[in-house]
Ligand SMILES: NC(=O)C1=CN([C@@H]2O[C@H](COP(=O)(O)OP(=O)(O)OC[C@H]3O[C@@H](n4cnc5c(N)ncnc54)[C@H](O)[C@@H]3O)[C@@H](O)[C@H]2O)C=CC1
């Protein structure tokens with residue numbers, strides 16, 4: 001996914017003044033208010049799901065989930081376990097739910113997010129494969145998707161091995177035959193596994209465990225996975241090979257890659273033609289990685305001697321499917337993850353992830369949001385608040401804020417460029433800019449997508465400062481280009497609306513507006529006035545606010561030179577009335593002023 005906000009980052013060092021271009025950042029696959037309650041530094045309102053009235057959230061569990069997981073959910077939320085819903089029933093219920101938990105049998109398409117009308121904040125996939133969830137739609141709707149990637153690994157691997165052995169020894173066919181009253185010992189002579197070559201396609205969690213077990217059975221194991229590190233393979237005596245070599249040398253092929261556009265029908269007429277005659281195939285990954293019609297042809301042509309399949313393109317497959325009915329094919333109804341142990345583990349893993357996400361914690365198993373470690377989060381906490389507030393301030397300084405298209409963000413820091421993860425900051429600046437001028441809800445999940453959709457181009461620049469990097473950041477500057485300002489003094493020399501801030505003692509401060517230096521904490525609201533610097537101004541404005549019972553929390557004056565123009569920044573706890581603001585505007589020395597909400 002390309003992200004509008006993830007353009008080239010140029011890094012300028014202050015010394016020498018040289019710019020260096022970094023490759024584009026890892027895209028933010030795509031949250032309301034952001035809060036950091038001090039008790040838990042990981043708590044960041046990623047998806048804000050606390051119900052406005054303080055009532056419990058509602059979690060819809062659409063497929064059978066282990067009891068321990070349901071119990072965990074019930075301790076936190078209202079839980080509706082409605083199994084076997086039709087798509088229409090799901091679409092009707094979803095607008096009343098904050099989270100949805102599914103397994104592989106529920107399609108969570110765009111219409112589910114549309115029907116939720118913004119309430120659905122988390123989709124939990126109680127398992128690994130998320131090919132049944134429309135991730136793009138989830139991201140567009142700012143809905144976090146989490147999965148349970150580890151608890152069913154062993155179960156799936158064991159099922160792969162069970163199918164491998166059962167296929168090689170015709171267990172299912174022989175069982176059916178005996179039950180039908182036959183006794184055909186010669187018909188069901190099998191093949192041995194020992195000494196045979198097994199090609200594992202997809203050397204991830206399940207593939208690795210299958211490989212380990214197959215080695216124990218005396219097989220030679222090779223694997224193909226373009227993303228797997230060779231040392232992990234070597235460590236268990238597996239050789240990583242190219243796709244072509246895997247196909248050409250394997251006696252058995254076991255599939256363990258996810259279903260993606262790149263892996264869809266990866267086994268097809270062409271690839272079957274490259275296999276050894278008599279190859280045997282096991283699939284506990286996803287039906288869609290095999291062209292099922294081509295597999296039937298390959299079976300009939302004798303290229304494929306046998307297949308053992310747990311998964312199908314359409315589940316359940318048609319009763320009269322020639323593949324399912326094929327004599328040399330062994331089938332199970334998507335049972336890979338179905339052990340008591342795995343289902344209990346998956347239920348707990350997904351329940352914890354969903355409850356955590358609803359609580360505002362960063363999910364370690366987020367599928368469509370950046371994962372930021374707890375340490376980084378703790379350190380960036382005040383800067384994240386600063387980032388959003390600078391965005392909010394900048395956009396309110398624009399006359400007709402909706403015309404904002406170009407945002408330049410500059411971070412100064414003494415840290416090395418690769419030692420600062422700006423994805424969170426960028427998302428929060430985007431949020432700060434977009435939310436005051438629209439009714440769009442922006443969070444960490446959909447920030448880049450929303451920016452792109454609105455034609456908002458956000459470029460980031462890192463300025464490396466000399467000195468020791470005590471803080472992750474010194475300043476953040478937000479500049480909005482090609483806009484008219486409603487407060488002319490906020491324009492930089494190059495004509496952009498410019499605000500700059502820093503964190504002092506853990507508190508975000510506004511430190512620059514246009515070319516004027518100010519110093520005001522970013523709390524409550526701010527009044528900015530440009531005036532002719534002269535004695536008595538602070539007192540005059542202060543008394544107008546005091547008379548109107550508006551509490552001033554901070555005041556600072558930044559000036560070009562004594563008795564020339566100055567900018568007074570006044571932090572106020574309460575919103576002044578129109579009359580109060582009018583009185584400030586009528587002070588003769590005040591040339592312009594603006595009221596900004598944080
Ligand atoms: N039948 C069942 O009940 C179960 C099925 N599964 C399925 O098994 C598959 C693997 O699961 P895990 O191992 O947990 O996932 P994983 O993410 O740990 O491993 C997948 C591996 O596939 C590799 N891969 C991606 N594209 C590839 C390509 N074009 N060629 C070769 N390798 C490629 C990845 O690099 C990764 O190493 C998933 O599709 C999952 O949905 C998982 C658990 C139970």
Ligand SMILES: O=C(O)C(=O)COP(=O)(O)O
Pocket residue numbers: 103104105126127128129130152334335336337338
């Ligand atoms: O985890 C996976 O990817 C699986 O395929 C398991 O699916 P299930 O949760 O048993 O419907």
